Amino acid sequence: CQQWGFERLVPCIDEMTAKCTYRTTIIADSRYTHMISNGDIAIPRQRLAKGYSFSHSSRFLHPHPVSEELDSITYENTTTPMAPYLFFLGVGTYASYQRTFEYPSGRAFLLELLCPPGSDPARAEQALDILEDGILWVYLFTGPHCYEHVEVRHEIYRLYTKRTKLRRRGADEEDLLRITRQMEHLDQEILAGYTYTGSVYREIGMQNSDFGGMENVGNTTISTNRLMPFAGMTDAGFEYLMRVKLHEYYHNLNGSEVTGETPFEIWLNEAVTVHIEQQYHAFHFGEEYSRLQTVISLLDPADGTFARDTGAAAMPIEPDGFNDPNDLITSVTYVKAPEFVRMVEEILGKEPFVWALSLYHRKFAHANASRDDWINLMGSIAGMDLGPMADGWLKRSGFPTVTVHPSYNPNDRSCTIRLLQSGGDPPWVFPFKLALMKADGTEIASTCHLVQHAEEEIILEDVDSPDYYSLNRDFSFYGLLDYHPDEDLLYLQARTDPEITARFLAYQSLASLEILHLMQDPGAAPSQEFITLYIDLLSDTELMEGAGAHFLTIFEDAGDPAFAHHYLAAYHARRSLELAIAQSHAPTLLALYRAYHQTDHTWESIGGLAAFIRNRQVKNLCLRLLARLDTPEVHEIIKNQFRNSPVSTDRMHAYGLLIASTDPERLELFREMMDCARKDPVVWEQFLAATTSADADDLVSLLREIEDSGYLRIEQANDQRAFYGRFARNRKVSLETEEGRSFLSDALFRLMVVNEYTTTGLLTTFSHIDQMDTKTHIPLMEILVNLLNHASSLTIQQTLKRIIMGNPTALATYQSLKGHVSDLEL
Structure with missing residues (x-):
């Protein structure tokens, strides 16, 4: 409801x-x-x-x-x-797949998957495997005692998985019983986490849904395209699938049994649940890969949480008001609020935190809890008042920027790190993790300091002189660093820092300097030192197997506010940098592509598949770099992957590269792909997303052709998100070209009478007009004003007003030429 x-x-x-x-x-x-x-x-x-x-x-x-x-x-x-x-309440016709879930203790309940008639039974069984795995993981690896008897918990997990495989192969009942008794014996040695209280837990496919999933006490709805690991599902879709299954199941405890007091506290239901979901993801994909994925979602300059948290549409985690509860279903609730929870965990420590969380769930079982209830309980375990910290993070948008000034005194062997934070009054309260490092990546000393004031000093005594500083380790606080060491120190850190997020930040600083250099001088040559670093990191098997190719993300960001939100110029700079990498090291890239191309894999287990997902990322990154060469030889490699790979991720990646190329068959392949994709809702969604986010010069004409095909269903939320949503985020086209603005404007006028939630999401694309090139101010503001004049939905009207007034420079320019815009009061 x-x-x-x-x-x-x-x-x-x-x-x-x-x-x-x-x-x-x-x-x-x-x-x-x-x-x-x-x-x-x-x-x-x-x-x-x-x-x-x-x-x-x-x-x-x-x-x-x-x-x-x-x-x-x-x-x-x-x-x-x-x-x-x-x-x-649901009435419909579904194919039903059932199995009994039996806890290691022996207690059991029924799992049921309701999916479209005619669904592949093998895929349905895999979906139940993933659900079963998540339920078992919650039982074994959450709760107040989850850090005790860890080896026993892993052994129970291993035995449970073994029993499942043996049962599927028709093993002897006595062998299965022997394993069951082993688990029951081991289960008595641990105090487990949450145990489901119902007799049936269902997952129900819901094809047309604004949300990926919704908990309904025993009847979870999940977007049908993410219900099962369909053959057409990409790796990103699979990761979402396993996350959403765990997320909605954990809501039985956090959200349903213990519920926030008002819609303002929806973050209380969601943030802790996402925190647990992230731990489950890290269990299978590795902590480095999982944490880096979150950090990238924060830092993405175009659509990341930091960008959304500073734009005209920014809202606090706990706003003073809203037009509709759906206004709160944003990245602030699902990304920033979990980072707040993570900071609280860092302050308490992992074991005290799970104790506090368990106490919260027991104290407010079958009842409601307010923000103060959660904060006060956490504070009582921490031994400090967390109220001021919570007020800062929950009641205002934005985040701190921390300027760092380190110094070393050889006389008394002390190191002083001076911190100055900006972006909030009163100051933000947060944990700050750092380490002093030797050149070989050895840690000299480390600490986690609780920052509470605008200016603070951290003093480490009796320490060797560091070769470099590893700051904001594990991304310990939600915010940005203003720290600019010499480039040679950044190169050293990018090669040797063992903490993945601090290493990534060093690499990103260097990448941003390259982008800035190329934006300032588009004809310049990229740095050979950076290109060498990039290839060395790409060739580092240990790094790629642990962190994945996400580590080598090159944001379209110069790291300079003066160049922020100049999307097309930043894109051209990144393209030039990637082309230089490909031209300098094409043989290496081709060799790496072929080496990783041998890692295609079919489903066996989540953990096994995770390793192959990371490998596919590296392979497809190599292919994307080679595609910058845009030669017939490379076109053939891409087309071979497109036509012959059994993996949807590979086919979709190759398709996106082909339509952005000069290959003479590109339009034929585009139409072939559209005709094939329209027959499968999962593949269709991936096709739409791959097309709208492509770098094709004639992108808008391709999108008009999709609209005219009759296959696009604007009333379907999946089509809205994948087609119009992804296009809106392709800002170098949607905002900075005349044909892109026309297409986006048409889309918004059509969508606002179909789905206000999708429409308000797309409107956030306009959040940073003031920071864009001034020549875009009038045409973009004109789109918003025209929408405001025709919008009948109060929610859409209020969102438009916030964005228009949140760009005062563009508004003033527009009004000076077009006249006063009336009725802008919220």
């Missing part, structure tokens, strides 16, 4: 604090395979006699023909009182 949706169905107090039990009777056409609501079945499904008379309470139902056969079923949800926004 979402917040305030249940009151549209029945007269009720529809608040998050209105936790109650439910008895629900469903009467529907007997041809439906499933009639579902929350809780357990109280009266089994039965056929009603023809001519059945509806009760007075059912008078609002649509009348049924006398000839229609009806069934009835009744559910009772009494174990866990739940808030009305968690109510679920």
